[in-house]
Amino acid sequence: MVKTEFSPIADTTRRAEIVALLRRAILTGQLEPGQKLNELRISEQMRVSRAPLREAMRELVQEGILTSIPYAGTFVINVTAKDIDDAYSLNKVLDEFAIERMWKQRDQRFLDELDRRHEAVKQATRDRDTTRQIETALQLHGLIHEWADNSVLLETWQRLTSRLQMYFALHQQARKEAVPAENVHETYVALLKGDDMRAAQRHAREHIDLDFEELLAYARGLERRPSKGA
Amino acid sequence: MVKTEFSPIADTTRRAEIVALLRRAILTGQLEPGQKLNELRISEQMRVSRAPLREAMRELVQEGILTSIPYAGTFVINVTAKDIDDAYSLNKVLDEFAIERMWKQRDQRFLDELDRRHEAVKQATRDRDTTRQIETALQLHGLIHEWADNSVLLETWQRLTSRLQMYFALHQQARKEAVPAENVHETYVALLKGDDMRAAQRHAREHIDLDFEELLAYARGLERRPSKGA
DNA sequence: GACAATCAGATTGTCGACAATCTAACAAGA
DNA sequence: TCTTGTTAGATTGTCGACAATCTGATTGTC
Numbered sequence: 001m002v003k004t005e006f007s008p009i010a011d012t013t014r015r016a017e018i019v020a021l022l023r024r025a026i027l028t029g030q031l032e033p034g035q036k037l038n039e040l041r042i043s044e045q046m047r048v049s050r051a052p053l054r055e056a057m058r059e060l061v062q063e064g065i066l067t068s069i070p071y072a073g074t075f076v077i078n079v080t081a082k083d084i085d086d087a088y089s090l091n092k093v094l095d096e097f098a099i100e101r102m103w104k105q106r107d108q109r110f111l112d113e114l115d116r117r118h119e120a121v122k123q124a125t126r127d128r129d130t131t132r133q134i135e136t137a138l139q140l141h142g143l144i145h146e147w148a149d150n151s152v153l154l155e156t157w158q159r160l161t162s163r164l165q166m167y168f169a170l171h172q173q174a175r176k177e178a179v180p181a182e183n184v185h186e187t188y189v190a191l192l193k194g195d196d197m198r199a200a201q202r203h204a205r206e207h208i209d210l211d212f213e214e215l216l217a218y219a220r221g222l223e224r225r226p227s228k229g230a
Numbered sequence: 231m232v233k234t235e236f237s238p239i240a241d242t243t244r245r246a247e248i249v250a251l252l253r254r255a256i257l258t259g260q261l262e263p264g265q266k267l268n269e270l271r272i273s274e275q276m277r278v279s280r281a282p283l284r285e286a287m288r289e290l291v292q293e294g295i296l297t298s299i300p301y302a303g304t305f306v307i308n309v310t311a312k313d314i315d316d317a318y319s320l321n322k323v324l325d326e327f328a329i330e331r332m333w334k335q336r337d338q339r340f341l342d343e344l345d346r347r348h349e350a351v352k353q354a355t356r357d358r359d360t361t362r363q364i365e366t367a368l369q370l371h372g373l374i375h376e377w378a379d380n381s382v383l384l385e386t387w388q389r390l391t392s393r394l395q396m397y398f399a400l401h402q403q404a405r406k407e408a409v410p411a412e413n414v415h416e417t418y419v420a421l422l423k424g425d426d427m428r429a430a431q432r433h434a435r436e437h438i439d440l441d442f443e444e445l446l447a448y449a450r451g452l453e454r455r456p457s458k459g460a
Numbered sequence: 461g462a463c464a465a466t467c468a469g470a471t472t473g474t475c476g477a478c479a480a481t482c483t484a485a486c487a488a489g490a
Numbered sequence: 491t492c493t494t495g496t497t498a499g500a501t502t503g504t505c506g507a508c509a510a511t512c513t514g515a516t517t518g519t520c
Contacts, residue, residue, distance in 0.1 A: 013300045013503065039472070049505045051281060054473090058285045062292030064385065070243045071472055071511050086380040093327045097320070150316040152393075155294065156386055163382075243473065269502070279475045284503090301481045301502055 014048050018056035021046070026065050026076055027162060028131050029169040036073045037066070065162050079167055081220050087163050094145070094157055095204045101148035103197045110147055111193060117143060118189050130172045138165055140185060144192070244278050248286035251276070256295050256306055257392065258361050259399040266303045267296070295392050309397055311450050317393050318446075324375070324387055325434045331378035333427045340377055341423060347373060348419050360402045368395055370415060374422070 025031045037057065043050045057074050060066040068074045102110075117140040124132040138161050145157040188207055191200040255261045273283045287304050290296040298304045332340075347370040354362040368391050375387040418437055421430040 015503080016300070040470090050472090051504055051506095055285055055288045055503095058288040059292050062289050070246070072513095073472075083381065086382045089331075090327070090380065090382050090386065093323055097323045101319075150320065151313065152316045152320050152390065156320065156389075159386070160382065245473080270500090280502090281474055281476095285473095302483095303502075 013052070015052040015055050015059075018046065018048065018053055019059055022056060022060055023063075023065070023162070026060070027165045027169060029166070029172075031076050033076050033166075033170070034078045035076045037075065038073075063162060064159055065166060077163075077166075079170060083163070084167050087160055087167070091157075091160055091164070092205050094153065094160070095141075096201045098144040098148040098150075098153060098157070099192075099197060099201050099204060101150060101153070102144050103200075105147050105149060106192075110143075114140075114143060114189060114192060118185060121185060131169070134165055134168045134172065137185070138168075140189075243282070245282040245285050245289075248276065248278065248283055249289055252286060252290055253293075253295070253392070256290070257395045257399060259396070259403045261306050263306050263396075263400070264308045265306045267305065268303075293392060294389055295396060307393075307396075309400060311446060313393070314397050314446055317390055317397070321387075321390055321394070322435050324383065324390070325371075326431045328374040328378040328380075328383060328387070329422075329427060329431050329434060331380060331383070332374050333430075335377055335379060336422075340373075344370075344373060344419060344422060348415060351415060361399065364395055364398045364402065367415070368398075370419075 022031075022037075031037070039050050039053060039057075043053045046053065057066060057068070061068045061074065065077055066074050067077050117136065120136040121133065121140055124136050142157065142161065145154050148154070184207075188203060191203050194200070252261075252267075261267070267287065269280050269283060269287075273280045276283065287296060287298070291298045291304065295307055296304050297307050347366065350366040351363065351370055354366050372387065372391065375384050378384070414437075418433060421433050424430070
């Protein structure tokens with residue numbers, strides 16, 4: 001019996017690569033909310049035909065970060081303050097659920113991975129790499145969902161994450177500077193290592209509320225100066 | 231100012247119609263779990279080219295009821311007992327959240343709609359139309375999510391619903407007969423009309439548990455006789 | 461000048477054909 | 491007999507061209 005394990009090989013369709021490219025462009029704010037995606041132009045830039053591009057766009061529409069109007073075009077979703085509010089309030093519920101489900105599953109491997117991701121956030125912060133900072137922070141947050149052993153929950157959280165990441169990116173871009181102090185997640189990580197599940201759940205809720213207030217304030221600013229896109 | 235309200239006109243792309251057709255076929259169990267969808271055959275049957283069919287399939291993959299393996303094909307998802315368990319446990323959380331959010335928003339229009347949907351379930355039950363029975367029961371259940379005024383929640387619930395509907399359809403098909411007594415939802419509806427929010431939340435949880443046990447038992451049966459599809 | 465009809469340009473939706481890849485059957489060799 | 495190499499057929503992925511639809515500018519009329 002062979003002991004080495006192999007991970008699945010990469011998807012090698014153009015479609016998959018296009019999805020990844022577009023998603024990244026949207027989540028990092030390269031493509032602005034409301035902006036229209038011109039199929040011909042993008043397909044020429046990427047040197048692919050419109051078929052795989054269109055299929056990729058359908059996926060992202062279903063993923064919730066694009067929206068499509070027949071014969072009019074496909075657009076990056078517009079971000080409203082209410083959207084952010086909705087996403088965050090649901091995220092709280094999912095976090096509490098996830099913590100409850102993964103609590104008993106914690107083991108050494110979990111703790112190691114927790115430290116690893118925490119370290120990645122701190123590194124990105126030191127590097128002043130805001131994009132990576134957002135990415136790693138969300139990955140740290142996602143660990144509890146990955147360990148909850150509930151595929152539907154994980155999938156749901158990942159969908160939410162896309163939007164959160166997009167909102168954060170806009171937020172950062174608007175302020176033009178790196179943000180949170182390096183130790184923002186210290187308490188969160190410590191609680192996940194501890195023995196008081198209720199405390200961890202409570203903190204997750206409050207910690208989120210903190211970032212949220214700031215983000216919501218920014219979003220309300222957007223409301224007054226809407227994007228010209230759509 | 232005009233007072234009449236117009237609903238959006240129908241999407242007139244082939245793609246949208248194909249999505250609807252395929253979704254219905256999957257959710258009613260016409261297409262079995264694990265079954266492969268042959269693009270050429272289906273496109274010929276529908277008298278369309280493969281392009282809009284493929285785009286439609288990408289949407290349904292992202293919707294979670296199809297799964298795709300590059301160069302191998304696209305398949306109806308397989309239903310495992312764990313999937314059902316996962317979906318239901320998450321559904322409980324979402325229901326509780328929805329009830330909390332919509333509680334203060336209840337008004338006469340809500341109560342009317344509640345009655346209307348409840349009546350639809352009872353009608354389908356009297357008609358022994360099991361497919362419609364499932365549809366209407368889920369619509370009744372979905373009302374609280376529609377009134378929670380949280381678009382992300384609604385979207386999430388609708389995704390979950392697709393799977394639940396699929397599971398239910400299989401369940402029904404396997405038993406070959408109509409099921410629940412006509413008054414299953416009486417208590418649920420009554421509590422939603424009442425003044426005790428906690429009680430409504432508790433009942434939603436317990437009521438779901440009831441159906442769930444039956445469904446899970448069926449699912450465990452499936453485990454032992456896996457589909458030959460994929 | 462205001463308004464409706466028309467038209468050209470651009471863009472999305474759809475089609476049919478070709479290229480890349482997979483599967484399964486068969487043959488060859490250890 | 492088991493493994494490996496080959497090949498034919500079927501199926502998915504991608505392409506370029508055409509059809510349907512939208513947008514806005516222009517023209518003509520009152």
